[in-house]
Amino acid sequence: EVHLLESGGGLVQPGGSLRLSCAASGFTFSSSAMSWVRQAPGKGLEWVSSITSGGNTYYADSVKGRFTISRDNSKNTLYLQVNSLRAEDTAVFYCGKGTAFEIWGQGTMVTVSS
Amino acid sequence: EIVLTQSPGTLSLSPGERATLSCRASQSVNNNYLAWCQQKPGQAPRLLIYGASSRATGIPDRFSGSGSGTDFTLTISRLEPEDFAVYYCQQYGNSPFTFGPGTKVDIK
16 A cells, blocks of 8 residues: 655744655655645645655745755655744645655644744 | 636535536646645545546546646536545646645535
8 A cells, every 4th residue: 555654743943943754655665756745724735845756856935945855765765854944834744656646645743933 | 937726716516516626827737737636624635636637546537637738627527525625736747836726615
C-alpha cells in the first residue's frame, strides 16, 4: 500500500526553524517527484515546493530563501527545512507524491507563535 | 504565475443532482496538467482527476474532468452523500504550481 507519513511539526517562536520529514512506502521513492503543500487554518491549499527524481527543486515565492526541500532516497524520506518562520507560516504541511499529488500524507501542524 | 479562478464559490445541491464546477486559468496550462482534488473537513485532500480528464486510481466514474487550455470543468454526475466537500483545482504544468481557491459543494 502506498503511504506517506509526515512528522516534525510543532510550536516554534517567530524566527525559529524546524525540519519536516515525510516517510514514504509502497512505491519506488527514488523515481518519483515529491512535493509539499500547506494549508493555513480555515484557508485553502498553497503549493510550497517540489523536487524531481533528479533533484531539481522548485519553490513558491513566499518561501524562497527560507525553506529548503531535499530527499534521501536511501531512507525513502522527503524533507522540508523551514527557517526564519513567521506567524503567517502557521499551517498544516502535507507532503505528496508527484506534482499532481497522486497520494497525500495526513499532514503535520506547524504553529509559529511567541 | 498562473492564477486559477474557481466558480462558483459555493454550490448548494441535493443528493442525486449533477454538479458542475469550473476552473479558469489566467494563461494556458502547459500540457493540460490540471488536477482536481477533494477535501472533507479534518481530512487530507485526495486526488480525483489529473491531466484534466484522467481519473485517479479508485475514483468512481461519476467524477469526470474535461477542458483544455484555460478552461476546465469537474462534473459529478449524481451526487452521493459522501461527495459534499470542498474541491480544488491545481495546475502543475508550470512552476509555481498553483491551486484555485476552492468550490464548496454543500447540501441544499
